[in-house]
Amino acid sequence: MTDINNEQLIVVGTGIRATGQLTIETIAWIRAADKVLYITADPVAEEVIRSLNPDGAESLMDLYGSDKLRLDTYADIVERTMNYLRQGLRVCMAVYGHPGVLAMSTHEAVRKARAEGYTAKMLPAVSAADCLYADLGVDEFGGCISYEATDFLLNLRAIDPACHLILWQIGGVGVLTYETHHYPLVGLERLTQKLMAYYGPNHPVTLYEAPQFAGVDPIIGTGPLCQLPHSSPTPNATMYIPPLAKPQPDTQVQWELGMQTQVTA
Template structure:
């Protein structure tokens, strides 16, 4: 592994583009590795969800920090904004400046611009690398006290789940991201058009009873604050206030069924 020491003194990878995650609580979840990379950036692009995170980032790289948030526009398709983010990041890489792009949470989890920036940079011959961060799902496992290995765990983006054919295993856990944006592919500063929520309920009802317990989850973005964990019945997603930062968690609806075809062919300890 190639490492170099930047002019500001921190150890960083020797890549022209580094894509990093700030965690959900930037003040507590930035890794030491990510902090070092941010401090050594000539240009540090960032997209984070709260002002505290922004302040932390700007202090780490006072001369090079630059938000990408200005690319969002009310009612503008999010995919167009993501493409523009990639263009801005790539322009910096091409100019030869040591570029870091920081996304909130894990930069590779439900994030298009991060992966696409790395793909395009590598295609153009630049060294590019992603460093992991703490995602909303990581916080969910901790705050709800659940383990994805218990019955397995499925994870879908809500609009993707609605629009594509999915065979849900309702003996496993289900995590739905971006439910508060379901059916709306644009950016909205205050209120997304969630007129597709009844369709999401209709689709989920194919696999779960309408009274099935569902948890609305929001991880705190500031250390010391409590998470929002709101148990409701599935049918209540129509009236519950589900925001852009809410993640839906559905526990299993039935017990796991053993598979006799394979159970009989695996040598398990007797007794």
């Protein structure tokens, strides 16, 4: 069993809905830390963190800025975390969602802390994708590919139209800076063209936002792919595209193994 006193850096996630998705283990670490460096724009999550550790809680949101490259912000986050570790404090980084999902600074902080001889650990948490699976009824059994939207747009990434497809940060596609409300949607048109080469214009796509607060419904907007450039996905939106077709069977392997029936979970 892990001794809670051993870790010097612990990286946790508050889930998408901090009131219901904080694990008991995460709560214990937030309480036990000398410094809780948190990243959330959600006032409820902020209040929960501050009430768990009133003396040690410190927001990192001041490191974000309009027109500032997100990569520069991530470097600043790691540097501030390391400064507290070097002062001999036990540091808890608390970010919304899962701390390892599209969260460059948390992975880098763990790597850097270990490289400097500190003990560091990341705990799993509920991510936006976990909420999406539940709210949209998506089962990974059919295969699921997920990309960061700008990464998908700017690189030659593979798509399997027989899989579920999730595109993160669709509201900021084609933008490398941080914006507080809406991003300029420069890349949405080009992204749509790229996707239409696989799915055609009329395949349904869903813009999804998981609720951050108890008792609130998710925001789910579905329409044909060709209409995507006319939508306004927010920074919190994730895009989901259902499979277009069934996978092509590998008849050779099925024949070799005598397994011509449909595989089920």
